[in-house]
Structures are given as C-alpha cells and as structure tokens.
Amino acid sequence: MIVNTELEKKGNLFPSKIINYKKDVDTLHFSTKNGVALQVTVVRDSVIRFRYSTTGKFENDFSYGVTIHASRGYSFLDVTEDETHYSITTSKLICKIEKQSLQVSLFDAIDNKLINEDEIGFHWEECYQHGGDIVKMSKTCQKSESFYGLGDKPVDVNLKGKRFENWATDSYAFGKNTDPIYKAIPFYTAIQDNKAYGIFFDNTFKTSFDFAQERRNVTSFWAQGGEMNYYFIYGPQMEDVVKNYTDLTGKPHALPPLWALGFHQCKWSYYPEANVKEVTNTFRDLKIPCDAIYLDIDYMDGFRCFTWDKNHFPDPKRMVKELEDDGFKTVVIIDPGIKIDLEYDVFKEALDKDYFCKRADGPYMKGKVWPGECYFPDYTKPEVREWWSGLFKELIEDIGVKGVWNDMNEPAVMDVPNKSFPDDVRHDYDGNPCSHRKAHNIYGTQMARATYHGLKKYAYPKRPFVITRSAYSGAQRYTSTWMGDNIASWEHLAIANNQAQRMAMSGFSFAGSDIGGFAEQPQGELFARWIQLGVFHAFCRVHSSGDHGAQEPWVFGEEITDIVRKFVELRYQLLPYLYTSFWKYINDGTPILKSLVLYDQEDIATHYRSDEFIYGEQILVCPIQEPNAKGRRMYIPRGKWYNFWTDELVEGGKEMWVDADLDSMPMFIKEGAVIPKYPVQQYVGEKKFDEITLDVYYKKGKESSKLYDDAHDGYDYKKGRFSLRTFKVTGKKKELIIQQHKRGEFNADYTKFNMVFHNLPFAITSIQIDNVEIKLENVNTAKTQAITIDKEFTELHLFGK
C-alpha cells in the first residue's frame, strides 16, 4: 500500500480570505487567496444555491436532481459590502459572507433574525485514492432545532441526534434504524424558533449527514467526492420549504391514472395464469375492491426481461385482456440485470450497441442476479435510456400491460460483500464520464426514468404507471415508489408509517410500503391494522414473499376479511379526496401526507410526534401500532376535529385517548371540511353514477375545501378539461352557507351532489339554493341531515332555529 504521508498530514483544509468578487446577474463569484471559489446563485427570493470549488474551476454544471422546469427568478436582489462581510439581500433572505473565512450566515429579511450559520463552514480533505476531495460543510445547531426529511430512513420522524449515510442499498429485512437502505435523498428541513429552512445537498456521491450527533451544537454534511453544492431553501413555513424543494427537484410530470390510486395486490409470485385468476376472481367474489395485480419475476422465461414463461403464461395478451375486462390492470416487474445469453435478443442488441456498463480497465460489469450472470445497461447514457424505453413496445402496446415495476435498481448484485457494483465501474452520466462512486445513487432513478418514457410513449393516450425501489432526489417526476423488503412485525408497521410521512416531506408523496410485510407472515390482527394504515398511503399495495405463506386479504378468516373490505371500501370512497390531494401535489408541491410538525410547526408539541399524520389537508389519521388494542392515546393538533366514526367534536392541542376496536382506527375530520366521496366500486370506473356525496362538517366560522376532477386518465386535463371546485363553508349560530366556485371545462358524468351535514347545531327550517327556496320534504332527516342537489349550484343556504 502506498501511503502518502504528506497528504495524510494535511487533514482538513479551509478557504482563506476573499480576494476577488464579481457579480453576474443572479450569481456572485468569490475567490479566496488560496484558490477556493464560491458561487452564490439566487434561484428565488427564498432559494439560494452555494457551490464551492477547491481548485478555482467548477465541474460542468449538470444535475439529475434539479429539473429544468424549476421556477427561477426573484423580486429583489441587492449586494452590499462592509469591512468584514458581503451581504446579499432578497425579499426573503439576507446572506452574509465573511471576507476572512468565506463563512456564510443567513437571516430572515423581514425580522433580521438569524436562521442558520456556518460553524466551520466549507472545508475539505484531499482524496488521494480517487482524486478530488471529500467535501464537507458544518453548521451550528441551535438548542431547540429539529430535523426532518432524508427520504426513506426507517427512524422516528425527528432526525435530531442521529447520523445517516446516503448510499442506495438492497436491504432485505431491514430493521428500525438500518442505514442506509434503498434510497438516497440528500434533503432535510430544520425548524428552529418557528422558522423552517431546508438544505438540499445535490451531490450523488455517497453523502453523510450528522444532526448534532457528534457534537451537540453542530450539524454537518459531507460527500466522498464531487462538489460542495447545496441549495438553502427558506420557509419560514415548513410546508413552503417542502414545496420549494419539490419545485426544484420536480413534481410528477403527470397525474397518475386514477386506477393507480386504487388497491393493488402483489406477491412473489403469482403463477401460473390459473393462480393469477384465482386471486383476481376471489377479490370479485368477496367484493373487496382491487385495481391492479402484479406479476413478479417468475412470469419471465428464465428471468429474462421482456420475455414470458410460455408454460405458465401461454397467451399473455389474452390473459391481460381478460383481467382488464374484469377491472384488473396488470403490472409486471422488470429488473436491470440482463442475462448473458447470445440467443437472447435484448442481450445481443445491447452487447452489439455497447450499452452495458464496463469496469475501469474495459471488461463488462458482470454480476449475479436472478437470471444468473448478467450485464447491466448504463442508464446514465441518453442513448441507452432511449433503447430501454423502446423495449416496452410489445409489453405495453401489444400485450396491454398497464404498469411496470422496477426492482433491484440500487443496483443490487448477489453474492458480493458490498451487494452492488464495484466502485470502478464506468458510467456516461449524460456526457460527464465518471465512476460508480458518482453514478451509484442515481442509477435506479435513471432506469425508472427510461422505463417511464417507454410507458408514456406506448401507453399513449393513457397515462403511464411506474414503480421503483431505488431513487435519488427528483425520481418523483417519473415514478411511484415502495420501501423495499420490510418485515411482518408491529415494529415495521410503525416504520411504514414513518417512512411514508418522511418520503412525503422529502418531495416524494407517491409512496407506500408492502402492506402486511414482505418477509415473514403477519397475524390477522397485524394485517388488519396495516391495511388501516395502508389505505391512507398514496401507493397502496399488499406484497409479500412467497416463502412465508399466503397474504391475500381473505386468508386470515372472515372477521379480518370484513375489516379489510371495510377499509378498502373507505379508500375507494375517498378516491376523489385523494385525487384532489394528488392534484395539489403535482400543481404546487403540497405533500399528500403531513406529519404534524409539517401541519403545525408553531405548536412545538408536534416536533417529536411520529405516529399521527394529516392525510391530504383535512383528515387526521393515527394508526394503531400495537396488538390487542382497544384504542390508543394520540395527539390531536390544534383546532377542532370531528371523530370520523361518531361525529363527536374534540378540541385539539392535547393528547387524548381514542377508542378503536379492531374494526376501527382513530380518524378525525377538520371542522368546516367538505369531504367528497364516491360510491363504493370494485375498481375505478366500474360504475357510472349520477351523484357523489359531499360530507359537510359544520364549523362556526369559515373553511375552504377543493374538489379536483378530470377524465381519470389521458392528458385532456392539461388542455383545460379538468374541473376544480372550491367550496367555501361559512357557519353561523343558526345558519350554514356553502358557496361553490368552479373552474375548468371538464364535466363529470354525475349531475348531483348528495350533501350530508354533520353536526349542525340547529334544526333546518328553510333552505335556499341560488336564492330559490326549496321544499323541506326533500331533506332527508332520518339520521343525518342530507339533501341531493344539482352539482352546479353556486350557493346553498341553510337556515335553522
């Protein structure tokens, strides 16, 4: 071993004093006496990018994480200089850069209070083995500061006191606190003194984050190569931080087809065809709604991607069609490993065209996965992605498969100690050639991206559906995701809850875990409790490994089957609510799930809450995460909430006991909310209905709710054929007014709203619709007070005594 003693002695290196400064439109360039360069770019008033170079020269400015669609532009920018600092002021932020040390501090431009400051700030260590630097950043951490985000980390919501690494890793049966697992999302939000800011460290090398673990008053992050390149995103509301991060790294390019928000059933593996049909038929017989059925690796011929095992699936096209006629969309798995087999055309073509990854000295990257020895496409090369997209033509266009599931794309390799490619493997990185050290974390995202483009093209005019296991920041633009190989245990139910919340606050809302657990087998009680949580995740799929027995909703006996049906039906009823939440997510980055801290950061009681969350914007959910429970204690956030099951009104801002037998779970609706509901369907589009329900929860005061709708598939909504209804509720002592405002050209099939009023504090004496008095006998007063009215009303006015 060569030891470079001179380098080793160097240790950490630091910038010296600034000797040069230049402003170029939105970017300020600083250079120091010892050759360090800093570029500060004002992306938006609340988003500033910091980029450091230790050589004075920057790399080609290329990012897979940041989208070209990101908003840019600021309303105000001013730079001043005094003896000790440069100060950059926008309408939201003041950024000060110390002349002696290049250290940065950031202040709120409105109240001038400190938000965040460098401790040592930028420093680095030269990397003899690979060249370049290990780039580091340290910032001071305030006593009351808390930290959130970082993608799929299987830990409680608040990250304070912990250290993490981002290196996508196949982690079969991971546990609580296992790190790293499948994803690499180097973004966190911090809250201190009711001010939230985020840091997105856009570096695809292995990155590390320390949230006051090593030193109580320091937060730091570093990478094994590349540039110190981070975005500082100011709120001060956490929701704005998350929205701005999502804007920067991208919202999903399109809404999912509505069926993709239905219930999905999966297993490793359903085969042969008769077995698939038995499962789908049982769903219909037992009337448990379901929209998608998955085929895991055994549908293929010897695990060769884009082939079929014709013994088990003699006529895939016919089968897929029959399933579709019964309302089931077929989703198939596709892995990155391509079997080394000269008779196999996919392999042959990629070999001929030089699409496979190679080792540093030229040989192919050979690794064992399910098909045996494989080579792996370099998805970081545009030409390879294009080719990969093209491979989906037959599956999608001809056979009629509706969705594709990308697995093993960390990339995973069997029987090697590091479970992945060796570091020296070469990648194109879109014309920025590099080793696997830099491309590893982005490999899975580029595979999902190529898959997405294939589906988009061949499913047209329908919308594509892709699901991936590995992801880097920005993958949400192309794909949904699941959390990988979890375990059927109560602890994992809580992990699933935390991961879904964490992914949502990391810009990735279309996520869910294997319901019931992938490894091992749940008891019926655990399965029921898990279903209750899973129906509130945007991606809702039961999946399990075949070695541990059956995991269909009916295998746990009748009581559990009934509970599963009840909650899956609830998911289907709430589809318009979820679809509206999804629209908000793709429209302005609003996360579909909100941890309580994201919902109400001002209430510091929320900063360490991990179990409760807000589904959309008006439904509070708290899963039961223990066996034998008859209910649980939970925190109700500030405001007034109606118990979903009993309509009882509770005042939040406190912890309380909530009853929840096995067939129930704690669920609350925000007062004043208007919650849309469809009739129960066995799959999306099964029924044509003439009315939908609007559950109106009385509030003394005002609250506004939205209902988004469109054709549920296709792209017409992008041309204005959507409808967005806003319902403004104003409640008084003896009066309730609901005003509707509608925009967009889409006209749904249904013509009426069945308005159901919850907890009116008065008896209705008269009703006016658009100023016309209607007959009271049309009001159904049996249990709840309900009335069916034309969906195009503008104002509904209830008077009472």
Ligand code: MIG
């Ligand atoms: O090495 O395709 O996480 O969902 O069922 C295991 C078989 C490969 C891992 C995935 C899991 C999938 C399984 N896969």
